[in-house]
Amino acid sequence: MAKTNPVEFIQQVGNEASKVTWPTRKETLVTTAMVFVMVIVASLFFLLADQIIRFGVTLILGIGR
Template sequence: MAKVSPGEFFRQVRAEGSKVVWPSRRETVTTGIMVALLTSILAVFFFGVDAMFSTIVQFLLGLLAK
């Protein structure tokens, strides 16, 4: 591995950073909304699955208690 001076390292970092294509404000907002929407949908889905399994387990435990 080649060793470089700290100054050269920071020049390389700056050069690589300038190559990054940053998203526009609209893309960032759209992505944020999609993340929030899909997170909400998944939360409702997993809540429903959890409630269903809870009901099944309580039913089965109720059969054992009799």
């Protein structure tokens, strides 16, 4: 691997950084909203699954009568 001097390295970093495309404000807001929606959906799913499993275990073991 070829070694580069620090000045050339900084120039290469600058060139690569200029190629970065940042999301727009709208894209960021939509993505953030989708993350919150998916967190709520996943939370509700696991709450329901937990309640069903709890009911089944209670029924099988006869606990909590």
